């Protein structure tokens with residue numbers, strides 16, 4: 482063999498030996514060796530990465546928890562939990578006890594300004610969170626209600642067209658149109674016009690099309706060699722799509738920043754720019770970056786919950802009947818439906834939403850945190866060594882019979898008064914584990930806005946329409962892939978204008 486060939490063969494051989502040694506170490510000597518889980522997953526990242534790239538990671542995680550119970554070592558450096566106490570310990574801690582976001586996942590691209598979700602260090606995060614606070618206050622929400630209504634009016638008007646023609650409406654798309662238009666208006670100062678044009682704006686379309694690429698970014702961070710090759714292997718269409726999206730958001734946000742507070746519409750920027758002061762010290766670049774994050778964080782998630790609740794109501798005729806009757810009895814006329822009335826008069830609708838969060842949480846997996854290096858962290862009753870990736874897996878926790886009776890069935894009654902009566906089937910349900918907006922200092926800043934949107938959209942839908950899932954969508958929820966967020970297929974629904982009694 483030529484010397485070069487010999488050198489390459491030796492290097493490859495050494496690499497294999499190293500990998501085998503590394504796997505043996507991971508299984509038998511690693512500080513996480515005592516946690517239950519499959520040996521192959523403990524040995525190497527390859528299996529978790531494989532499932533992640535195929536969109537099956539969450540399906541597999543649910544299987545692992547079903548097999549191993551409340552805690553599972555699902556990768557060499559990662560442990561997943563499904564208990565309520567673990568949720569508090571992983572996400573709900575402040576200050577020196579907090580478990581930081583895992584920098585393997587939460588990262589800015591080189592040279593990019595921090596944004597509220599990816600900011601790992603507490604100072605950057607709390608600066609950005611303070612800057613956003615006024616835009617998410619109760620006062621702001623009251624002012625935003627009018628904008629929410631504008632988009633729901635348009636949604637209902639468009640859907641009446643479907644009811645009149647008898648054509649199937651893909652409610653996943655229509656809910657997305659509504660929530661993206663609204664958040665576009667509030668975060669970019671300009672709606673995407675999806676409802677008006679009956680289609681996704683290219684910015685929104687690109688976000689959805691690139692969802693399956695998200696796990697590739699995670700894998701690339703572990704294998705920088707692949708990352709280096711990215712510019713050469715990335716399809717031209719993806720490069721162009723990404724450039725167009727950046728151009729659109731930069732020009733829209735520049736225009737919005739220029740208008741400053743000199744506009745009547747009180748969108749997020751109006752509040753942020755008015756409250757911007759020496760203490761917040763947020764740069765325009767950080768604001769622009771955070772605005773893009775708001776679009777993603779605030780739209781798809783809300784539309785997902787709306788889709789999930791609609792699906793489960795259509796599949797559960799008793800609940801659909803009860804909630805429809807509640808909505809139609811609570812108001813004399815449609816224009817009485819506002820946030821305050823919907824909050825006070827529609828308790829069963831709220832139970833339907835909360836059970837929707839359990840059955841179809843918009844963030845289906847575990848949000849990764851990493852224990853501090855050199856420090857053992859108590860998570861529930863488990864001692865977790867430093868530098869471990871930890872998370873609570875939402876769907877594995879919410880669909881587990883360890884936490885819920887008849888866990889795979891939709892029962893809003895779990896959230897109704899009397900749920901804890903001695904003869905109630907739901908009395909042992911472990912509802913404290915349900916935290917779809919997460920907990921603690923990094924929880925969702927848009928929770929109240931999301932609840933307002935969800936209540937109003939669903940109340941208006943039930944006020945106006947009878948809904949029936951078409952046969953092709955009866956199994957909509959089963960086997961769905963997820964790439965951090967659900968990859969939601971079309972959900973075809975037949976809408977009929979309600980018959981006035």
Ligand code: HEM
Nearest residue numbers: 597778779782783843848917918919923924925926927931
């Ligand atoms: C049903 C709807 C929603 C769900 C289930 C949801 C869920 C979440 C979750 C789980 C987090 C924590 C993320 C993490 O730890 O990495 C989060 C953070 C966040 N969400 Fe939401 N969200 C929803 C709606 C919204 C809305 C309407 C907005 C605003 C327009 C919003 C803006 C944000 C922001 C800015 C953060 C980052 C907060 C921080 O790091 O301080 N979300 N959301």
